[in-house]
Amino acid sequence: MSILNAPEAEARTAPAVELQLRPNKLFTFVAIFAMVIGFGAILGGIAGATYTYRSAAVENITTPDDAVFPEVPVRGPISMWAQSDIITFHQLERTEGLRYAEMDREVPMVDEAGEPVLDEAGEPVMGPNQNRLSWLDATTLTTVLGMGIMAYALSAFAVVVGITLALLGFIVLKLRKDTVAF
Numbered sequence: 001m002s003i004l005n006a007p008e009a010e011a012r013t014a015p016a017v018e019l020q021l022r023p024n025k026l027f028t029f030v031a032i033f034a035m036v037i038g039f040g041a042i043l044g045g046i047a048g049a050t051y052t053y054r055s056a057a058v059e060n061i062t063t064p065d066d067a068v069f070p071e072v073p074v075r076g077p078i079s080m081w082a083q084s085d086i087i088t089f090h091q092l093e094r095t096e097g098l099r100y101a102e103m104d105r106e107v108p109m110v111d112e113a114g115e116p117v118l119d120e121a122g123e124p125v126m127g128p129n130q131n132r133l134s135w136l137d138a139t140t141l142t143t144v145l146g147m148g149i150m151a152y153a154l155s156a157f158a159v160v161v162g163i164t165l166a167l168l169g170f171i172v173l174k175l176r177k178d179t180v181a182f
Contacts, residue, residue, distance in 0.1 A: 027176040034169030041162030048155035052148055056080065074145075077152040084145040091138040100135035 053075055061074040067086040074083045095103065108124035109117040117125045 024176055027172055031169045031172035031176065034165045034172065036169075038162045038164070038166030038169060041158045041165065043162075045155040045158030045162060048151055048158065052151040052155070056148060077149045080145045080148045080152075084142045084149075087138050087141050087145075091135060094134065095131045098131075100132055100139065103129055103132040103135075105129060105132065 056075050057073070059074070061083060063069055063072045063074060063079060063082050064086055065071065066089075067082045069079060069082045072079045072082065074080055092099075105128070106126040107129045109127040111117055119125050
């Protein structure tokens with residue numbers, strides 16, 4: 001026989017506690033905010049890539065025959081890289097491997113026969129180094145192409161971050177039911 005009888009045993013058991021879970025407003029706000037920012041980043045990334053593509057297409061540039069990817073319209077990051085690479089290659093070829101800062105600012109002027117032009121004192125007349133100046137054009141072109149490549153990279157990053165934030169927001173929205181409001 002038990003020391004305690006049945007009615008006393010029931011009286012000593014812990015009462016059932018019922019927790020009522022309700023969504024936490026902060027979790028809801030954070031989830032919706034992350035989703036909105038995520039979708040905005042996705043749209044911004046797509047818009048950035050579209051703008052970059054259209055801007056490149058308007059220029060109607062095609063890579064030359066000796067590029068890594070010959071006769072390709074310059075539109076995307078790979079073709080932009082190929083065009084930039086061949087511009088640098090041709091410029092180095094033209095300047096015998098010298099870059100802008102490695103060349104003299106002025107060089108002796110020559111006449112049509114290739115003879116140096118001399119002043120009244122018999123000294124060579126100096127003029128701007130055209131090969132050095134051509135580096136300004138090459139640098140400008142390769143910089144613009146590099147910015148196009150960077151625009152594509154940032155657009156892709158924005159889309160990836162946007163997808164991540166949107167998914168994170170969705171998951172937090174689903175899990176918010178498990179939070180207890182204090």
